[in-house]
Amino acid sequence: MSHTPHELAEEFPDMIQKMHDLCGSDAHFGKMYDAYHDVNRAVHRAETNVAPASDAHVADLRKKRMHLKDQISAYLTKA
Numbered sequence: 001m002s003h004t005p006h007e008l009a010e011e012f013p014d015m016i017q018k019m020h021d022l023c024g025s026d027a028h029f030g031k032m033y034d035a036y037h038d039v040n041r042a043v044h045r046a047e048t049n050v051a052p053a054s055d056a057h058v059a060d061l062r063k064k065r066m067h068l069k070d071q072i073s074a075y076l077t078k079a
Contacts, residue, residue, distance in 0.1 A: 005044050008036060011069060015076050022079060029075055036068040 009016050022029040043061045045051035053061075 006040055018076060032068060032072055036072060039065045039068060
């Protein structure tokens with residue numbers, strides 16, 4: 001189990017400005033970006049026992065985070 005936050009700036013360090021620009025100009029990207037951060041925070045809180053959760057729930061959150069990250073990555077590649 002990892003206790004390291006998976007912030008998008010760490011995941012895509014060369015795309016920080018592009019993400020910032022898209023958040024301001026593209027509502028769909030902004031929603032994905034916000035959803036990723038919400039899920040990422042939930043995973044981190046569960047992993048650090050700030051907000052304990054069942055293993056199954058944490059696994060579902062991780063899958064959702066990975067799916068959002070894949071969508072964001074594809075969006076950044078296309079944009």
